[in-house]
Amino acid sequence: MIVGPADTAASASGWAKQLDEQFGRWVVDPLAAVLFFDLRQLINPGQELSGPPIRFIVVWLFCGAVFFTLRMSFINLRGFAHSIKLTLGFYDNPDEPGEVSHFQALASALSATVGLGNIAGVAIAVGQGGPGAVFWLVVAGLLGMSSKFAECSLGQMYRKVARDGTISGGPMHYLRDGLAEMRLKPLGVVLSILFSFMCIGGSLGGGCAFQVGQSMGAVAQQFPIFAEDRYPWLYGIILAVLVGVVIIGGIRRIAATAEKIVPLMCGVYVLGCLYILLMNWSHLGETMATIWRGAWTPDAAYGGFLGVLLIGVQRAAFSNEAGAGSASIAHAAAKTNEPISEGIVALLEPFIDTVVVCTMTGLVIVSTGVYNDESLQHLITGNQGAPLTSAAFAKAAWWFPWIVTISVFLFAYSTMISWSYYGERCATMLFGARASLPYKFLFLTFVVLGSIITAGKILDFSDLMILSMALPNILGVVLLSGKVRRALDEYWEKYQSNLLVPRREP
Amino acid sequence: MAWAPRQKVIVPIDFSDDSFDALDTALDLVDDAKKVSVINVLAVLEPAEPGVIWATIDEESRARHAEQAMRERLTDAKYKGVEIKIEFGDAGHEVARFAQEQGADLIVLSSHGRTGIKRLLIGSVAERIVRLAHCPVLVLRK
Numbered sequence: 212m213i214v215g216p217a218d219t220a221a222s223a224s225g226w227a228k229q230l231d232e233q234f235g236r237w238v239v240d241p242l243a244a245v246l247f248f249d250l251r252q253l254i255n256p257g258q259e260l261s262g263p264p265i266r267f268i269v270v271w272l273f274c275g276a277v278f279f280t281l282r283m284s285f286i287n288l289r290g291f292a293h294s295i296k297l298t299l300g301f302y303d304n305p306d307e308p309g310e311v312s313h314f315q316a317l318a319s320a321l322s323a324t325v326g327l328g329n330i331a332g333v334a335i336a337v338g339q340g341g342p343g344a345v346f347w348l349v350v351a352g353l354l355g356m357s358s359k360f361a362e363c364s365l366g367q368m369y370r371k372v373a374r375d376g377t378i379s380g381g382p383m384h385y386l387r388d389g390l391a392e393m394r395l396k397p398l399g400v401v402l403s404i405l406f407s408f409m410c411i412g413g414s415l416g417g418g419c420a421f422q423v424g425q426s427m428g429a430v431a432q433q434f435p436i437f438a439e440d441r442y443p444w445l446y447g448i449i450l451a452v453l454v455g456v457v458i459i460g461g462i463r464r465i466a467a468t469a470e471k472i473v474p475l476m477c478g479v480y481v482l483g484c485l486y487i488l489l490m491n492w493s494h495l496g497e498t499m500a501t502i503w504r505g506a507w508t509p510d511a512a513y514g515g516f517l518g519v520l521l522i523g524v525q526r527a528a529f530s531n532e533a534g535a536g537s538a539s540i541a542h543a544a545a546k547t548n549e550p551i552s553e554g555i556v557a558l559l560e561p562f563i564d565t566v567v568v569c570t571m572t573g574l575v576i577v578s579t580g581v582y583n584d585e586s587l588q589h590l591i592t593g594n595q596g597a598p599l600t601s602a603a604f605a606k607a608a609w610w611f612p613w614i615v616t617i618s619v620f621l622f623a624y625s626t627m628i629s630w631s632y633y634g635e636r637c638a639t640m641l642f643g644a645r646a647s648l649p650y651k652f653l654f655l656t657f658v659v660l661g662s663i664i665t666a667g668k669i670l671d672f673s674d675l676m677i678l679s680m681a682l683p684n685i686l687g688v689v690l691l692s693g694k695v696r697r698a699l700d701e702y703w704e705k706y707q708s709n710l711l712v713p714r715r716e717p
Numbered sequence: 718m719a720w721a722p723r724q725k726v727i728v729p730i731d732f733s734d735d736s737f738d739a740l741d742t743a744l745d746l747v748d749d750a751k752k753v754s755v756i757n758v759l760a761v762l763e764p765a766e767p768g769v770i771w772a773t774i775d776e777e778s779r780a781r782h783a784e785q786a787m788r789e790r791l792t793d794a795k796y797k798g799v800e801i802k803i804e805f806g807d808a809g810h811e812v813a814r815f816a817q818e819q820g821a822d823l824i825v826l827s828s829h830g831r832t833g834i835k836r837l838l839i840g841s842v843a844e845r846i847v848r849l850a851h852c853p854v855l856v857l858r859k
Contacts, residue, residue, distance in 0.1 A: 224736070226736060284735075309766055310766070310771075310773055310774050311767045311768055311771050311773050312771075312773075315770075315771045315773070316767055318771075319767040319770060319771075320758060361731060374732060374757075374782060374783050374787075375759050375779035375780070375782045375783040375786075375787040375803075376774065376779055376782035377762065377766070377768065377774060378768075396747030442783065457764050458763070458764060458765070461761075461764060463764040463769055463770075466765055466770060467764075467770045467771070467772065468763045470765075470770050471770070471771075538761070541767055544766070544767040579743075627764050630763045631765060632763050632764075632765030632766065635763060636763075644760065
């Protein structure tokens, strides 16, 4: 279930189609065979199945999140208040090793996770899974907080502080070093390498091509020159220049500005959504009921209960990256002596990303009824997520879709910059410092590709890569969860006995 | 020996034990520690690195940290007078450039001696320095 530029014949010219097909056959299909393996095959082997599949990797993610929630005794709930205090800086100490404050690390990670998944992905999730998907999205978001906690704590525990004060951290490190400590070094090395490859793929797919393709859909609404039958590649080129100027040209100002605006843009977008919901105030109860009903007894058209649940989980995971491990790369840069504290800060990420932003989008889609709108059905079947959200916004005022357009562009841009960083880190980890420039050129190539290849295989690739990172990552984090739990207990003990002194009074 | 460095000897240091051994070798070649300059080259940071985005890390703070770490390693009396230089960029180019600026007679360094795939992909800083340097380069082996 992929989102991207519409699968129209007009946009698939000869060579692009060929590329699309070959890519599908050699890259996407083998991967999908493993990761998207339909578990129903195990129960009814060989049978023709209809309705939404029960994909292995999604089940894996969901089970991981449940496991971490239980193993850490609901840290996602009990750590929430402390998380806010940490993020607001009450425990900040600029002398502690690291690059940025808790808040800044969170903002950096958020600029990577808040992307088109929140705006477009959710719209399609509702389109395909019905209103019930929103409920499961929220549940997955809440459970995913625990996954984030575990992986970001580990990111801090196994980070390397270089002599110049800079930080290197993330699953490539903790999978290798953490498992080596447990006498599982070969496994650790394999998982670390596997993760690095998947992360590079994820950065090119979900962190790049997907963002380009989907944002183009929304931007094209206001600027028809970018529509598929006109000059879609122009959009790709413009974005490639904007990204290239930063990652190769080194013009940091643009990236820094974009990333800092993301929290603000989130706020504006959420306010926009709230306005629409208030507009439909009288229907709000009905909306909630529809969602609740859809969650437990979905319409036949949306497939079984499990299918809807898994659509919600998949969309949430793709959006907030909980279980994928990428955010731990950013969180490792926080200034602190207590790794667990950063894990607790990281709890807020899936919360803000999924429980707040994604839910807002979902509520808007449901309450405005666009998911059911006959005239908009072509958007759903064509996997046009952002235009669907735009259409929902249009119900408030003629200029409202501009909020979507601007948010979408900004989120896409900041997500791309951040993910190019994650990918570059993995590339240099695998191949040395010389891989940096070739990787960046590859990234820019995918920016352009994202605007011309249709919602076919290359975008299937996006979902697959981001989700596949969870395969080595969750395995490693589960094995290391004992360590995390012990550290958590120690930290919590300190916290409860007031041994952690806030430097400022709340 | 017939030829001996007169003015300046440059020693690139990457904080490995081998590189500090090269420093000791260099000190043996000259009569005055002041003739030896140590250089550590730090990589340029990625624009999307959190510390760069939030401007909490800059070249100044990094150079300070690195110099501090260097001084902590070079506390022995024999290192007194050795100049410490921190540069940014590609190690090979910066070392060669620094040596040229200083009018150095010699660069002393150790090589990891990587072969095969690692050498191809990770490259050898020593090889680049040998290629780019304007002066003789002494490559020590383990």
